[in-house]
Amino acid sequence: MNLEVVTIGTELLLGFTLDTNGAEIGRELAALGIRVVRRTSVADRPDEIRDAVESALRRSGAVLTTGGLGPTRDDITKRIVAELYGWPLDFDEGLWQALVERYRRRGRIPAESNRSQAEVPRGATVLPNQWGSAPGLWLEGPPGLTVMLPGVPLEMHHLLAEEVAPRLATRGGGSVIRSRTVRVTGIPESTLAERLGEIETAIAPLTLAYLPGLDGVDLRVTAWGLAAAEATRRLDAAAAELRVRAGDVVYGEDSDDLAALVLEVAREAGATIAAAESCTGGMLGARLTEIPGSSDVFVGGAVSYADHAKTALAGVPPALLAAHGAVSEPVAVAMAEGIRERLGADLAVAVTGIAGPGGGTADKPVGTVCFALSGGGETVSSRAILIGTRAEIRYRAAQAALFLLLKRLRLSFPGPEQGRTRK
């Protein structure tokens, strides 16, 4: 089945708003085997909307619109589409009452101009919208299939997933486009490619895309036009093969977040975590505490940006700072051990580095970051050169620190190690 998308809104053409709806529809329908063959964005103008919907129906026989369904002048889309089908608009008392009730709960009364929102083209199916005031509409008849959704992303999202996708699920002709992503971090793309070897041949007819980003490299495998069960079987096999070949740099799949994984594994292990951050300035703590319930595991940390803050908050001896400089493995070790002891945590990670653009030297160029991980009787330190802008270096440093935590936790913390500091 082919389908076109028409997104309606002057804001889209002016570039004030990104067309996230259009992208979401593409992903959702591809997973059902429905091919979006064209997407058209037009302004809130009757002649433009009519021309776009009419020609989409003529070309492809099916169109999904977003936007142009709100009150006042925006509901022009509904009138135009009803005209294309030759269907009159009926006032729907049930919809009106639902709207009145919605306003009442907010202590308001709908205006007379809102009555048009309760009008439905005769023969259309109403797609109830409990997240907003304008329902979706499903019209199927001589010119083809037209699905109309509101433009507010949250409302569009729910209606697409809960009302539209189930109705379209049987129309994809049985073949789907489906993807799976294996997420790796802490390895350059070229080294990763060497590890993977002739993977493309091994997973054919599935295709592989390398998607390098701040989190690391995402390996996206895609099954094109296979039956749903076959696609899933092959994606499972390909993901397993990727995991084996990539090895210890894999941290998760699809939308897995490294901070969420760290908290999950630590919670299972009954371990608490602390952090001492210099160049990341709080990003590590922010990422961990972004996750609901993180207080079970994350006790807190020091944002020890200035040298004297490293001493005041994590007990780093001034002599150590003077001898090695703030960006050094001995200081990272002292930061990690200091914050772990002060907060009584099982495990502590420390990050100190030069995010740039200033501050680099020949010895320690911009991007130099030292890490330390303390817990279970030992403290391990490491040093890396991260690349990118200031924001990228900082994000990558936080991601690397989280990955150190995850790898350590996966080695079933607390381990049997005795107290020693290892370089």
Place this chain on the structure above:
Amino acid sequence: MNLEVVTIGTELLLGFTLDTNGAEIGRELAALGIRVVRRTSVADRPDEIRDAVESALRRSGAVLTTGGLGPTRDDITKRIVAELYGWPLDFDEGLWQALVERYRRRGRIPAESNRSQAEVPRGATVLPNQWGSAPGLWLEGPPGLTVMLPGVPLEMHHLLAEEVAPRLATRGGGSVIRSRTVRVTGIPESTLAERLGEIETAIAPLTLAYLPGLDGVDLRVTAWGLAAAEATRRLDAAAAELRVRAGDVVYGEDSDDLAALVLEVAREAGATIAAAESCTGGMLGARLTEIPGSSDVFVGGAVSYADHAKTALAGVPPALLAAHGAVSEPVAVAMAEGIRERLGADLAVAVTGIAGPGGGTADKPVGTVCFALSGGGETVSSRAILIGTRAEIRYRAAQAALFLLLKRLRLSFPGPEQGRTRK
């Protein structure tokens, strides 16, 4: 002048890629008074591309394409457009040499298949691309104006700003669409609207949009179809009027970032800043240290997530925590004073709250956040109920803390106040 945009790429329709190029073109051209009347996204398929470009030229007489200009199968767009104009493709030796040189710098040699990248429709103007391998093209003739740009966002961005915009600048008919944004925070939209009163009448024919977001509310004024100088004059006047009416909740304009403003004003005042964060978990530190050079001003802070971390890092007396609870103004005051003293900063801000989804009580519902600001001999505390999801409450809490810092700094810190704690 009207123009249509055609963005080419299967990834766009599958939703793997957001059409950021389309939005950027809309903004850039609107500022020149050129109206983008339609945007069409099509797959990398010759028939789809031909139909989209041909019908755009027929309807509007001008089209700008992005994508479909790379090597191998992607350069189909150039062949299709050349055919529409009836212009043959000539091999351009200069372009080829530039491409060879580009490869050489990377230690590579272009393949024979790359030669097609050096082909130019006879009569087209080459728009040199120093950021990538495929140049832009400008074709003007019987079917209309076609501008072809590469799809890589960075390359598109440079060519649009440096090659296309100057050529189109004189065609906007002298009238432009231009916006200015006044940024406010810490005030509900409805209260803001009351403050602004009959502002729409005062700024007509400019229009005003309220854009509520996590940073606060952005007030965007837009001049539609005025001469450039007139638009600027009216936008200046409207922004000034908005600033006066909105009052003390204004923090900046356009893309001003609150953290950057805090650092700038503190640097001028010669003041250093520390932070003690509970519910924001490091976001405040992360926002401040995102800005290059922040180490001049921001010395560090405590991420005192657990109660005992508030004591260990900021010296909050356990008895105070027991008496008032971690989310209370007295604890916020102790956090701010404790971290300021330990780090020897001039000014310290503290945030402690319930970000949810769990942890709320009847007394202190989810969203309750207490703030304290310590410095210049006094500590001031306040309490707010912030709304939204966990992520939204946290972001808003960090933003509110930054705004407290900025307001205080603008009152020309250090002030003449004597040592006292004020509620």
